[in-house]
Amino acid sequence: MSSSSAGAAAAGKPPGGGHGGHGDSDERHSHNPHLAHHFDDIETQNHASRLGMWLFLGTEVLLFAGLFLGYSVYRHLYHETFRFASHTLNLTLGTINTVVLISSSLTVALAHHAVTKGKNRLALGLLGFTILCALAFLVIKGFEYNHKFEEGALPGKWFHFEEMAGMPGANMFFTVYFLATGLHAFHVIVGMAILIWVAKRLARGDFSTDYNLPVELGGLYWHLVDLVWIFLFPLLYLI
Amino acid sequence: MSQSASSALAEVPYRAPVYQEINYLNADSGVMSWLKTLDHKRIGIMYLGSVLVAFLLGGIFAMIVRFELSTPEPTFIGANAYNRMFTLHGMVMIFLFMIPAIPGVFGNFVLPLMLGAKDVAFPRLNLLSLYVYWTGAAIVLFGVITGGADSGWTFYAPYSTTTPMTLFPVLLGVFILGFSSILTGLNFIVTIHTLRAPGITWMKMPLFVWALYATSIIQVLATPVIGLTTLLVGIEKVAGFGLFDPGRGGDPVLMQHMFWFYSHPAVYIMVLPAMGVISEAIATFARKNLFGYKMIAYSSLGIAFVGFFAWGHHMFVSGQSAFDGGAFAVVSMLVGVFTAIKVFNWVGTLYRGSIQVTTPFVYVCGFLFFVVFGGMTGIAVATVSLDVHWHDTYFVVAHFHFIMVGAVIMAFLAALHYWFPKMFGKTYHEGWGMVAASFIVLGFNATFIPQFLLGNAGMPRRYYMYPERFTALNVASTAGSTLLAFGFIIILIYLVYALVNGDVAGDNPWDSKGYEWMTSSPPIKENFEEIPNYEQEPHTYREPGEEVEHVVI
Amino acid sequence: MNEIMRTILWLPEQASTFARAVDQLHYFVITVTMLSSVGVGLLAFGFFFKYRQRRLRASTPEVVPSVRFEIAVISVPLLFFLAWFVQGYRDFVWYSTPPKDTMDVYVMGKKWMWKFAYPDGPNAVGTLHVPANRPVRLLMTSRDVIHSFFVPDFRIKMDVLPGRYTETWFEATKPGRYQVLCAEYCGTWHSQMWGEVVVMPPAEFDDWMTKQRAGALVDRVDTGGDDGSNFHGTLVEYGKRVAMGQGCLKCHSLDGSQHIGPTWLDLYHRTETLDTGEQIVADEGYLTDSMIDPRAKIVKGYQPVMPTYRGKLSAPQAAALVEFIKSLRSDNLDNVPSKEAIYEPVRQ
């Protein structure tokens, strides 16, 4: 969806510009195929891409802020219910997922590190591991969702969660739960797509010690996914 | 090459303006060359076409609303059709026209020219933002045609989540349009940070660039929140689970908080670029340095920042606590101060200038009056006790139309006329320009001043039928809107004529010192044959080495 | 002076204690606003004549503001604005803090009428009777969407939200009839969601109240045996109530969405294909038959699961249901607005 295209475009911009139709019109810059015609030097261009990516991450933070706001307000209003409801979630699966995401964050950081050291094969392996982690996260999440569906915790007209019948705001907790984890899972999918794209280019030999910005930016996006989860996990599963 | 760089004084012999034969318009040909272009100027032109179509649609909806209101009883459409019309008017005007209008069109076109850059930082992202805009617009229009939306542009829950109409496509469209806005803002921020030509320091940036910078910050930070809000309302409408259903313990006021967290700063997304346009035009037509450049620049940032703390003044009587109302009210007063600073500085710029009376300048004058009246009535409605009476009445409608139409559209028209030669290398007919400007300024006053009085008299907004006692003022307003519409039609005709058959403008018809005029008009595809020398500040009309009187007031 | 300004500004009557106070600030704010915008306009206009271009590319002096000027343009507007804020907020706090000894009235907003209930008195739809010179507190809630209770002559307005109570208060100063408007957009007939506040001299009001109570006891109608005779709304409204009471809406939606049974939206005069392949038009006859003998003619794609309502629905109820279904058109989303005041008997 548009979020994915925006993310991919932001991450993919710098090399894209290099392949752009009129990048070759300027003789002076022909030495670096990754330099777009409207930038003077590659440092400025990389700086621009990084700045663009961080701005995009800023928008993501604000996007999730809305959900965190919803959580905070309803937690304040129905704190007993929220406390109770968080204990109905599967802590083991949640913890495993946290470990999976943190580890994938590590491997994606290491992958970028490896590329800068010229170890492209190692980097590819690490990226592959990251993507597998993302997949594992989604599968585990899928099991959790399925269990919650069966219990009748899907909010709205489907809500018939017996354990919490009669508790005011029970429905609100699961609304926040499904919306926040759903939006997060959507970001996991997008991040996975970006990482697959980066891995494909890495395998093709596009990146080197000199030029590896997409690996770095794809990694940044993935770290953000991790970051959101770091907050979602205690709020939803623990307290 | 820049012509005005060395030719300065009056004794330079007159040269007939020449048309830049090779330019960005004819560099490539064919529809696909436009659709696949990465050139910021062509993207700007495509935005211009798109927002004008949106403006036309929004205008038609507005006229339907106004004509329906010419009698207190049903006039020619039904209640539900009327409710759809004002919803469409609001949605189309705000999301499809106002927000992309000045940044998308003129920001895209002149920002790189003003910075001495060959393009914006991410040209592909720029094109993507246009495509996202088209997608979002198409979905909104699809939703409008198939399902209709009758919730008002504010789509307050729980009305929006329970209306029988299929609101979802419209909400989805708004969500997608948000991405277009974010991409534009992100692109501009990065461009301003990284692509300023050598010599253009922060304190030498043209004020339009400062305004766009402040605007972009708001676009990037506020838009995600409205995106999420539309998503939540949409999901609640379709699937029944969202955060705002009172039947399940949800809080509709929370929805209003989230909505206005974006939508109040969004007002500044619309107004700040307009203020930037005025700063540029007023310096050019007064042939004078801007009085208080730094104050104008910083007040743009100030508005962008403080604008984020003021959203609750839309909710004084919504069930929000009185404490929060007071907190938001006092911050709202600060926004007024920043605007006041700008107004004083614009008027100060005219002092001892050499004023060239042109169509864009007439719009600038209109802007000055409207922004003061619109802005101060804004302060008036932010005065909590007064807002109790005015909230959701025509007073508020009139107030924000003074800002939206009176300020933003005046600035849009000023920009359109001011940069028309820059964009197309042609000039329009000044005489017709003046005629149309008179229609618009008069028609505008005739439309919206009665609405202030209607609000005082207590007519709530979004009213299909109204008590008899409001008839006279409504008829006056409808009559005024006809004049206004007539003015826009004249503009459309003479600008289209100018496009086809206008006189050659030359590179710098206004003799402006603005940086964007330091290249040919229309510019070549690469913007500059050679990056100009930016030694002089953008709004300085003193020639290098020339001694002028220095006045401090 | 007050009267002149009020007339120029088209303000309605000042019929509450709050109205007078608010209007004073209103005059001040609007006068300053008009003076300053006209002032700026005239100044710009004056400069425009005085300094118009006399020579092409004339050179102009460089005029810059002094620090003193900058401080002045910041502080003068700020002082005005803050003064307005202080006065405005004081009035607002007054307005949002009802005094101790108020007379309470419960207000229920629903599409598209106002319903008023006195704690120990009658219920009324559309008209609120209050005494003059006595503070009245309104405890308001909504049954459906957000409404807003607005009395221009009192200068009061407060949103009415579903699921909670909001409050407002006023002290009317002169007897008379004042219009109540809904100010928060609430759907098709938002513009007709009107009511009336009747302000009576205190003594007269007490009389009225006593009479209402006495009369109510005599005419008291119990809610059992709901055959429509004690329902004071339109037939359509009655039909809606029946539909809710009989549980029809558990299977039939009103908004066009799919459910166990066909939606009622636009059902009337819709051409339906039966499971036998036969086409019928859903007219009054078919609708009534379907309530009494639901399984005789099943629309294609639906299961024959509806129980019969033979004996459960009286004739007026069935007729009201049909009327209700007829009113559900996507181009006319609900029944007509209620304009007249309708009194409901006391419920105790």
Add this chain to the structure above:
Amino acid sequence: MAENKKHIEEHGDGHEGGHGAGRYILIWAALLVFTITTVVTGRMDLGSANLPLAMVIATIKATLVVLFFMHMWEAEGILKLVFSVSLVFVAVLLLGVFGDILTRSTAALPSAANGTAIYMGADGTGHPSSPEH
């Protein structure tokens, strides 16, 4: 960090200054430790301390990720500014809304005891849609 700064200036994109893969693994280990801590303490009954404790741990974890995995530690000032500003506005959003929620009268909160009872259901069916009626 001084050398790192210098390194960046020389190479622009050289974020890999004086440290190696070891640092990442160290951070990862710290993150795991914090995760275990928060899981263990999260389900203990610490009264009102649970929420602040969990938030403090989450903030520390997030800070580690941002500073080291995302290289914020050695990033240009503008990137730091961009990210901090976005956090500031998250705070603004929470502040404005909680300024309302915390000071509203109880009857005006959606959790008012009779809230759901008086609400007839948004669809007008008269059946409160919540299971908790």
